[in-house]
Amino acid sequence: MYDSERFGLAMVDNDQLTLKMLTLLVRKTLPQVDVKWVCRRGRDAVARCLSADSRPDVLLVDMSLEGMGGVEVLRRVRVATADVTLIAITSFSLEHYASDALAAGAQCVMDKARVSDICDAAVALFNGRAPHTRYVSDLSAARSHSLLAAHGGADPVDGSRARQDAMAAAGSLTDREREVMRLCVQGRSSREIGELLHVGESSVKTYVMRAARKLGARNRTQAVAEWLMLQD
Template structure:
């Protein structure tokens, strides 16, 4: 049984991908579907069943697909990631590879997605020729080890991460920050956690203190 999860901000695409893959690969079971990166992170942390492979759309509304993949990779050292996109593969291939995925495939190609899933399930990673370049994606373990060796403080905060920190620093509750950012509370929490890791601190209070120091 291949345990699958899918992250895509389009509810129709989520259902279509789930139905298409399960129809083509009868041994597949979809564990969960998520329309937001923050929700996917919540599932990774708390859902009792860990998927074998997660399909992640590279174009999400609350955060970028590569950011979500990198966060999942740091939390899930045994779950494979397959990037999907409706844009040119060349646009996201390098970013997807750096984020710790095991491959990338066109979102509208169910046969290609199924082939990629089977390849990753069988050998652990994909190789793909995109444009003039051949990409050899990492295995789950290789990607996990590389991301954990990286220096988190060298990665700048995204606009959403900085906005979440600023709102909390200015006294907004998580629910108030979520309303202002037009996202769910879990997404605010995810952005704050990312900010903590990038800055190299271990609490929300410390990341808030960092923001005020930065504003001097």
């Protein structure tokens, strides 16, 4: 499992018992990895990731956090840095959170109960390899950071101009393309969107492709990220 490298891992989950169990299982599965810290509040996790002294190499983020939610934790960490591998975890439907989590900077989304798989993914991502799991970002951490930071931390003048361009691009979307993007953001699959809109799955994919092209995105994940940022 190891690529002759050690790394520091942290996790945020609002359930104390879950944190204890995850810590025990991660330490058992990855004895060479240092569990740097655990916490229950999203704001605390973000603050620790922004500090060089407490920044982990890998952060596991529960999607069902109270207060600052898991998606917002992912977004704030990724806007600030590309140096933290972000893995979204949940005990609920992966599909429900996948689009939002990946658009917010997560490198993959995983079932919280499959700790061994999470550990495999952490090792793979830290060592520059793609994890063997269904929901994986098409973007590297560096590219995701660059895209999000361009909207969240750009020079006011340049950022305003970029946003105006993006808004103009979004304005070119048809009503149906807008509706499809709204449903994509909710984590709906193409099949589910087709059923809701009474169109075929292939038609949904065509709408997504057209919307992505207008938004300057290469794929669905990037299109969702662009659309989310335009809603802020």
